[in-house]
Amino acid sequence: MKPAWIGGLALLAALALASLAIGSRAISPAETWQALTHFDPAQNTHLLVVELRLPRTFLAMAVGAALALAGALMQALTRNPLAEPGILGINAGAAAAVAAGLAFLGATGPGEYMCFGFAGAAAASLLVYALGRAHDAGNNPVRLVLAGAGLSVMLGSVTAIIILAGDAQRLRNFVSWASGSLQGRGYDVLPWVLGACAVAMVLGLSTARSLDSLSLGNDLGNALGIKMRTTWLLGTGAILLLAGAATAAAGPIGFLGLAAPHIARLVVGPNHSRLLPFSMLLGALLLLAADILARVVAYPGEIGAGVMSAVIGAPVFIALARRRKLVQL
DSSP: OOHHHHHHHHHHHHHHHHHHHOSSSOOOHHHHHHHHHSOOTTSHHHHIIIIIIHHHHHHHHHHHHHHHHHHHHHHHHHTOTTOOGGGGTHHHHHHHHHHHHHHHSOOOSHHHHHHHHHHHHHHHHHHHHHHTTGGGTTTOHHHHHHHHHHHHHHHHHHHHHHHHTSOHHHHHHHHHHHTTOOTTOOTTTHHHHHHHHHHHHHHHHTTHHHHHHHTTOHHHHHHTTOOHHHHHHHHHHHHHHHHHHHHHHHOOOOSHHHHHHHHHHHHHOSOHHHHHHHHHHHHHHHHHHHHHHHHHTTTTSOOOHHHHHHHHHHHHHHHHHHTTOTTOO
């Protein structure tokens, strides 16, 4: 195993243990380990670790890996170094659906947010494909990007109207979700996210060799026997599942899907068979670190992991841009 993978996995394990111990109530590493290995439901600290922080930790890793893989696939398919999941209108679609669920159907729990958010993300993606004439998008991705940007603006306005017309409690609930907070997400959300991500990861990783050829251009890719339409359909299907499930579960989280693939490209190179899985590892690391910091900076309260990921990701992205690495896809 390469040193980068060994170091990354070791850091991920350390962050996972820290995520279980750090929060509004600090728990010692020894007690955290005891809760995992000798669970006692009569002890409040054991319940806190196993019932609240454990699913939250798994969710942070799954959502981070999903967004990073979605970003890497989008950058490869569109050959656009600035591509990331929000560009297809997925975040805006999920936000509009959650806002509608809050305002009109009284959605309150994370499980309901998940259902509305995923439905909105999927509907927005399909609408973007229709507006951008998705059957030609593999040959002309610019149309798809422009359609996504236009739809995002429109849906953002619709979301603002719905929320501002509602009561204060609905506004607070929406802000909690829209900040990318993982607080309160439990085992009711985790299976949906893991299931969608597992299917999407198989689809996405299966396109790795085709994406290497696609990076050389459509004409050369066709000459090498790459089935462009199949690659595009598999890749965009994976992006829909990955970004849709992640956004529905955790709210719109920006910069992670943009920055993680670029960092991975610097470490393991442009070969997609290495780039895609390493981007997933970095995405899990970044979001888990952001979630831990979100509990620390406003202790004993916390802020949204999505806000903290932007605070972490923006400087990294600016540093990469200054080094002119973004154009090397």
